[in-house]
Amino acid sequence: MIEVKNLTKRYGSNLALNHIHFSLEEGTILGFLGPNGAGKSTTMNIITGYLSPTEGSITVDGFDTLENPLEAKKRIGYLPEIPPLYTDMTVKEYLNFMYDLKKVKLPRKEHIAEICSLVKIDDVYGRLIANLSKGYRQRVGIAQALLGNPPVLILDEPTVGLDPKQIIEIRNLIKSLGRKHTVILSSHILSEVQAVCERVIVINRGSIVADGTPDSLAHSLSNENRLLLRMEGEEKAIKQGLHSLRGVKEVDAYGEKEPGVYEFSVEGNEGTDLRRPVFALAAQNHWPILSMKNTDLTLEDVFLRLTSDLYDHQETAQPSEILDGKEGA
Numbered sequence: 001m002i003e004v005k006n007l008t009k010r011y012g013s014n015l016a017l018n019h020i021h022f023s024l025e026e027g028t029i030l031g032f033l034g035p036n037g038a039g040k041s042t043t044m045n046i047i048t049g050y051l052s053p054t055e056g057s058i059t060v061d062g063f064d065t066l067e068n069p070l071e072a073k074k075r076i077g078y079l080p081e082i083p084p085l086y087t088d089m090t091v092k093e094y095l096n097f098m099y100d101l102k103k104v105k106l107p108r109k110e111h112i113a114e115i116c117s118l119v120k121i122d123d124v125y126g127r128l129i130a131n132l133s134k135g136y137r138q139r140v141g142i143a144q145a146l147l148g149n150p151p152v153l154i155l156d157e158p159t160v161g162l163d164p165k166q167i168i169e170i171r172n173l174i175k176s177l178g179r180k181h182t183v184i185l186s187s188h189i190l191s192e193v194q195a196v197c198e199r200v201i202v203i204n205r206g207s208i209v210a211d212g213t214p215d216s217l218a219h220s221l222s223n224e225n226r227l228l229l230r231m232e233g234e235e236k237a238i239k240q241g242l243h244s245l246r247g248v249k250e251v252d253a254y255g256e257k258e259p260g261v262y263e264f265s266v267e268g269n270e271g272t273d274l275r276r277p278v279f280a281l282a283a284q285n286h287w288p289i290l291s292m293k294n295t296d297l298t299l300e301d302v303f304l305r306l307t308s309d310l311y312d313h314q315e316t317a318q319p320s321e322i323l324d325g326k327e328g329a
């Protein structure tokens with residue numbers, strides 16, 4: 001649905017985007033994540049046609065944004081970080097105004113009614129936008145992005161400034177929109193990306209440093225292969241048993257957590273999956289396993305590793321490996 005090739009943007013001598021590539025399948029919700037100044041807004045503005053690239057190309061549904069800007073733009077609904085609302089209009093006036101501005105061809109009344117019901121703004125349809133809460137204003141902003149039923153939605157920081165209840169509502173709305181639209185969501189909020197997106201692109205200093213599902217990123221960046229276990233039995237015997245398993249590097253005992261139940265951290269050699277041998281050991285010795293968890297990195301750990309200077313200098317090989325593996329997925 002979207003194909004970004006070799007995208008480069010220079011502001012004078014400042015290289016804001018450095019030859020980025022990615023493609024996005026129809027119906028995916030992509031999170032675009034990066035620290036301030038990473039190049040997120042520049043990328044979004046180029047995709048939506050507000051900025052032109054220094055080099056490279058973007059196609060939306062097969063239409064090149066430079067060669068066929070009108071056809072490409074028709075296929076994109078955009079919600080900028082500050083929604084372009086006219087606060088002295090009612091929701092009805094505003095959506096009709098935007099309908100005309102976008103030259104939408106679908107039947108006016110039915111189309112607007114359908115969008116209002118989808119984003120749940122029917123009850124404020126006759127109200128002045130100035131009097132709406134931030135959450136409702138954001139919904140009206142999403143409604144204008146949906147006019148004309150574009151297959152692609154680009155949402156820039158859509159939950160900034162909302163209260164926790166409104167954040168949950170907007171996230172659920174975005175998830176439901178992802179069933180019919182390809183969505184690109186830019187965010188600083190890691191938990192948001194984890195909750196809403198199937199795929200995450202991490203951008204830092206104008207380059208893509210990781211691309212994958214939140215889980216695969218957390219897993220592939222973790223050199224550690226660690227299990228956190230709670231088992232019932234004799235602590236010393238369990239610890240020795242765990243140590244004796246093939247591929248185990250280290251076992252730490254964290255003490256008694258419930259009567260007779262002990263916690264252990266077991267670290268294996270790279271590439272070893274210890275879950276089955278641990279299960280077999282426990283079954284053989286009648287040590288019930290009360291919990292077993294992989295302790296992969298969280299998306300937050302991944303983000304910090306990928307965007308910290310330390311990581312940039314010491315471990316530059318890893319992110320590109322991940323990228324190579326996922327490019328074009």
Ligand SMILES: Nc1ncnc2c1ncn2[C@@H]1O[C@H](COP(=O)(O)OP(=O)(O)OP(=O)(O)O)[C@@H](O)[C@H]1O
Nearest residue numbers: 011014015016034035036037038039040041042043
């Ligand atoms: N109009 C401009 N003129 C010069 N430099 C710019 C301009 N717009 C952005 N930049 C620079 O380009 C780089 C990328 O900026 P961009 O706004 O795309 O980052 P961002 O990831 O969206 O950051 P934020 O989350 O803070 O909005 C930054 O170094 C920024 O200073």
